Amino acid sequence: MIGIPWTARIALRALKVNKMRSALTMLGIIIGVGAVIAMLAVGTGASRQIAEQIAAMGSNLLIVLPGSQTSGGVRTGFGSQPTLTLADSEAILRECQAVKEVAPIHNGVAQIVFGNLNWSTSVTGTTGSITSVRDWPIGAGRPMTSEDVRSATKVALLGQTVVDNLFGGIDPLDQIVRIKKIPFRVIGVMSVKGQSVVGQDQDDVVFVPVSTAQKKLFGTAFAGMVRQIMVKAKSGGDLDPAEKQVTELLRQRHHIGPKKDDDFTVRNLTQMMQAAEQQAKIMTILLGAIASVSLLVGGIGIMNIMLVSVTERTREIGIRMAVGAKTGDIRLQFITEAIILSLIGGTVGLVVGVAGSQALSAIAGWRTVVSPFSALLAFAFSGLVGIFFGFYPAYKASLLNPIDALRYE
Amino acid sequence: MRLIEAKGISKIYPLGEIELKALDSVTVTIDEGEFLAIMGPSGSGKSTFMNVIGCLDIPTSGQYLLGGVDTGRLGRDELARIRNQKIGFVFQGFNLLSRTSALENVELPMLYNGVSVRERKEKALTALKTVGLEGRENHHPNQLSGGQQQRVAIARAIVNQAPIILADEPTGNLDTRTSMEIMVLFRKLNSDAGITVILVTHEADIAAYSKRVVRFLDGRVVSDEQRMPAGETKG
Numbered sequence: 001m002i003g004i005p006w007t008a009r010i011a012l013r014a015l016k017v018n019k020m021r022s023a024l025t026m027l028g029i030i031i032g033v034g035a036v037i038a039m040l041a042v043g044t045g046a047s048r049q050i051a052e053q054i055a056a057m058g059s060n061l062l063i064v065l066p067g068s069q070t071s072g073g074v075r076t077g078f079g080s081q082p083t084l085t086l087a088d089s090e091a092i093l094r095e096c097q098a099v100k101e102v103a104p105i106h107n108g109v110a111q112i113v114f115g116n117l118n119w120s121t122s123v124t125g126t127t128g129s130i131t132s133v134r135d136w137p138i139g140a141g142r143p144m145t146s147e148d149v150r151s152a153t154k155v156a157l158l159g160q161t162v163v164d165n166l167f168g169g170i171d172p173l174d175q176i177v178r179i180k181k182i183p184f185r186v187i188g189v190m191s192v193k194g195q196s197v198v199g200q201d202q203d204d205v206v207f208v209p210v211s212t213a214q215k216k217l218f219g220t221a222f223a224g225m226v227r228q229i230m231v232k233a234k235s236g237g238d239l240d241p242a243e244k245q246v247t248e249l250l251r252q253r254h255h256i257g258p259k260k261d262d263d264f265t266v267r268n269l270t271q272m273m274q275a276a277e278q279q280a281k282i283m284t285i286l287l288g289a290i291a292s293v294s295l296l297v298g299g300i301g302i303m304n305i306m307l308v309s310v311t312e313r314t315r316e317i318g319i320r321m322a323v324g325a326k327t328g329d330i331r332l333q334f335i336t337e338a339i340i341l342s343l344i345g346g347t348v349g350l351v352v353g354v355a356g357s358q359a360l361s362a363i364a365g366w367r368t369v370v371s372p373f374s375a376l377l378a379f380a381f382s383g384l385v386g387i388f389f390g391f392y393p394a395y396k397a398s399l400l401n402p403i404d405a406l407r408y409e
Numbered sequence: 410m411r412l413i414e415a416k417g418i419s420k421i422y423p424l425g426e427i428e429l430k431a432l433d434s435v436t437v438t439i440d441e442g443e444f445l446a447i448m449g450p451s452g453s454g455k456s457t458f459m460n461v462i463g464c465l466d467i468p469t470s471g472q473y474l475l476g477g478v479d480t481g482r483l484g485r486d487e488l489a490r491i492r493n494q495k496i497g498f499v500f501q502g503f504n505l506l507s508r509t510s511a512l513e514n515v516e517l518p519m520l521y522n523g524v525s526v527r528e529r530k531e532k533a534l535t536a537l538k539t540v541g542l543e544g545r546e547n548h549h550p551n552q553l554s555g556g557q558q559q560r561v562a563i564a565r566a567i568v569n570q571a572p573i574i575l576a577d578e579p580t581g582n583l584d585t586r587t588s589m590e591i592m593v594l595f596r597k598l599n600s601d602a603g604i605t606v607i608l609v610t611h612e613a614d615i616a617a618y619s620k621r622v623v624r625f626l627d628g629r630v631v632s633d634e635q636r637m638p639a640g641e642t643k644g
Contacts, residue, residue, distance in 0.1 A: 006520060017508055319504045322465060323518040323565065324493020326486040402492075403465040406504065 004336075011337040014309070022341060025305045028298030029345025029385065030352055033378045035291035037353025040374035042360060043284025045367035050280050054273040056193055056202065058134035060100075060236055062243055064092075064229040064250070067264040083263045085224040086210065088253060092231060095249055098242035101232040103133040104210050106225070108218040112206060113178040114166040121162050123179055123206045125213020125226075133232045141173050141188025144209055152211035156184040159205040160192045180217055184208065231266075239268055288374075292381075298345070299385035306338050306393035317397050318405030330398040331391075338390020339383060346382030350375055411477070412573065412605055413439040413462055418471035420457050420628075431457040432468065433628040439607065441572065444599045444638070446616035447609045449625035455609045456577055458625065462607070463496050463575045464488045493522055497566025497604075501578035503558045505550045505565075511537065512546035515564045522569070536564035540594060556587035563594060567604065574598065576608040580615055592618045596638070 015022040066083040089104035106125040111118055124130075128144040131137055138157065148155055156177060163172050172186045193202040214220045233242035243266050250264050310317070317330055353375075357368035420432040432454045439445060449455045460466035461473060464480060473480045475491065483491070497518075498504075505514045515533040524532070537546055540560040550558050559579060566574050576595065580588035596618055599606045608619065616622050617638065624632040 013508070315504070316506060319506060320517070320521075321489065322463075322492060322498050322504070324489050324521040324569075326489045326521065328486075329521055401466070403460045406465065406500075 004332075007332050007336045008340065010333055011340050014313075014337055015340065018309075021305060025301050025341055026345035026348065028301035029295070029342050029382050030298075030349040032291070032295030032298035032385075033346050033349025033382050034352035034356055035294050036288060036378045036381070037350060037370060037374055038356040038360065038368070039287035039291040040284060040377075041353070041357035041368040041370045042366055043280065043287050044369040044371050044374065045357075045361075047277055047280035047284060048369050049367050050273065050277045053195070054277065055135070057269060057273065058136065058230075058232065060233040060239055061133070061269050062231040062233065062239065062246065063267045063269055064088075064231060064246060065265045065267065066227070067262050082221045082225045082227070083254060084226050084229055084250075085222075086214075086226055087224055088250060089226060089229045091249060091253060092229065092246055096231075096242060096245035098233050098238035098245055099231055100234045100238075101129045101133045103127055103130040103230040103232075104226040105228045105230060106210050106213045106218065106220070107227055108213070110180050110206075110217060112162065112166065113181075114172075114175065117166050117168075119162060119165045121159075121204050121206055123208060123213065123217060125208050125210035125217070127210055130207060130230075133230045136193055137191050138188045139191035141186070143188065144207065148209045149211050152209055152215055154182060154184045154212060154216070155187045155209065157188045157190055157207040158186055159190050159203040161201055161204040162206055163189055179206065179208070182216055239271070243268060295378075295381060295385060298382075299342070299389045302338055302341055302386060303389035303392060305341075306334060306390055307396070309337070310334065310393045310397040314397075314400065314405050314408035317400055318402055318408065321400070321402040322406060327398045331394040334394035334397050335387060335390045338394070339386035342382045342386030342390075343379075346379045349382065350379060353378065410441045411438060412441045412443075412475070413437070413607075414472075414474040415458075415462060416472045416474070418458070418461055418468045418473060420454070420461065420466070421469045430628050432461070434471070435625075435628070435630055437623060437630060437633070439605065441605055442599070442603050443621060444596065444606045444619045445608070445621045445623060446619035447607065447623050447625060448611060448613075448616050449631075450611060452627075453625040454628040455625045457628075459575055459577055459607065459609050463498060464491050465498075489521075493518055494569060495571050495573055497563075497569070497571040497574045499559065499562050499566050499574060499576040499579045501581035503550070503555075503562050503582075505558055505561055507550050510547050510549055511542065511553065511561045511564075514550070514561055515546075515568050517565060518569045532568055533564070536568040537561070539567065539598075540564045554587075555583050556590060559583065559587075559591055560594070563591075563598075567598060567602070571604075573605045573607065576606065578610055579608060580610070580612070588615065 064084060086104050089102050092099055093102045103126050107122055109120060110123045111120050127149050128146060131143055144155065144157060156179065158172060166177065172189060175186050176183045177186060178184070190203070190207070195201060208217070210226065214225070231242060231246060233239045246266055247262065251262060254263055256263060320330065354370050357370055360366055361368045415435055415437045418432050418435045419430065422429040422431060435458060447455045447458065457466065461468050475495065480488065480491070506517065512530070512533050515536050516529045519529045519532065534546060537543060540563050542557060542560050542564065545553065545557065550561070553561065574595070580591055583591065592615060595606050595608065598604045610616050620638050621635050623630055
């Protein structure tokens with residue numbers, strides 16, 4: 001049997017002889033592999049982004065919102081009727097077994113002033129547990145303590161965007177900012193969180209003790225009212241039990257009869273996000289499948305060229321057979337040519353795919369991630385295309401009768 | 410010693426309703442070291458016979474023994490091995506690989522029997538030297554004259570030390586002077602290296618170099634005579 005290096009040499013020479021034809025054949029594979037890589041990069045980028053947003057929001061999270069109420073046949077929207085209280089929040093933590101942590105939220109938009117700069121932002125009254133509920137550690141300074149909440153101290157934790165807009169180089173720690181003209185001491189700065197799922201800047205925020213927000217900033221319709229309660233379940237598997245327990249507890253606490261609607265809503269954001277991630281994954285597969293079609297077409301191009309090549313080089317095959325080439329030698333020669341064609345095409349396609357996905361990121365602003373897996377997949381696939389579509393022509397060539405091949409004009 | 414034994418070889422091509430009998434019960438025996446010419450007009454079956462004894466074609470019926478081995482029992486790859494080891498072909502149209510140097514053309518048979526790269530080159534250079542093409546090893550076929558191309562083909566035929574050379578109209582595309590040179594080369598290979606040379610020709614002055622002439626007509630052997638080769642003095 002003829003050695004692989006020699007076969008490769010023969011194949012390379014044969015491909016070099018027909019440069020234009022080889023290049024055009026490769027183009028099919030280049031476009032195919034490039035498209036597969038670029039499409040997978042777009043899809044992977046999208047699902048990676050969603051996955052990161054899920055992580056950024058905080059995992060295993062339920063959000064309890066005050067619900068709509070029906071009053072004389074008119075149903076109001078979510079949150080239109082304040083029904084949640086700080087006591088609800090404390091009760092959830094105390095009585096629901098599947099719940100790990102709660103953070104009551106009482107927020108509003110306020111103007112915040114430092115020196116001669118001012119900035120309008122979302123001011124959120126909450127407790128120290130916000131950091132663990134939202135998986136959002138403090139970047140610098142100290143967290144909010146239960147003492148801060150109990151005595152409604154005027155302290156604030158700033159998001160990075162607020163710091164950037166108010167301080168410009170000055171260390172914000174222990175500085176005094178004014179929120180609605182009330183002085184607050186900055187006790188810490190949150191770490192950078194980035195954009196939310198809907199593209200909102202999550203760092204554009206100020207955290208203050210919930211009691212301070214209730215009493216000094218936004219007021220309450222009744223004592224202890226909060227706008228929402230964030231609930232963190234013990235684990236992903238505890239989300240459903242937690243949802244059930246919270247619902248039961250709140251119905252009981254709000255004295256809602258068995259046939260009446262809830263006056264609150266429990267939202268499982270993680271589930272929604274996971275559904276979105278699932279969709280992104282499906283989209284990735286879909287895009288990949290569409291791109292694979294072009295790879296398939298490229299493969300058929302290879303088969304086409306190899307068949308032409310076999311016919312054109314029938315005499316060469318005859319000569320090789322006359323001097324002792326075996327069936328396997330001839331097959332190996334043509335399969336090697338096909339594989340080399342597709343692997344060179346695959347390599348160039350890889351480069352084109354990576355460049356293409358970077359161009360997409362730059363032009364369309366999409367996030368793209370070229371995973372080693374997709375590169376490997378496209379490359380392996382192009383190799384397989386070479387073997388698969390190279391086999392038939394090679395097989396055909398190897399079965400020629402030596403004398404018929406030699407006499408072929 | 411018996412080298413080639415063709416017993417009742419027939420080759421029939423079905424042409425629709427009728428059959429074309431290219432070979433009709435041909436029986437020929439050839440010994441080692443013979444220099445034999447197969448003659449006959451076009452369509453007499455002489456090339457078909459050569460293809461059969463060269464294992465390029467398979468007879469419809471009859472038995473062909475090569476070195477005592479019944480080739481009818483061999484598969485494709487075993488026949489390929491015989492062509493590689495036992496037979497060197499020289500064709501009218503040279504049948505060299507274009508865009509491939511003379512050296513690589515001569516190396517070709519060794520590509521298929523596992524000879525090391527270095528030995529391959531050594532043997533190919535020796536073979537080229539034998540046919541008088543020293544220094545032309547890097548020329549491509551289109552840079553060589555017809556006679557030189559045929560010498561490359563002969564070098565390729567002898568490089569594996571095959572005991573048989575089968576030449577099908579080897580001088581058909583060459584002028585008279587070059588033809589004579591090629592025939593002298595064949596005679597030298599026959600007398601010096603003891604290679605059995607079987608050549609197919611329809612030219613009497615080419616056949617004159619051989620020691621035995623077998624004539625074909627309509628697929629049958631019509632005469633088989635030993636003779637004194639031209640240009641050789643008996644003694």
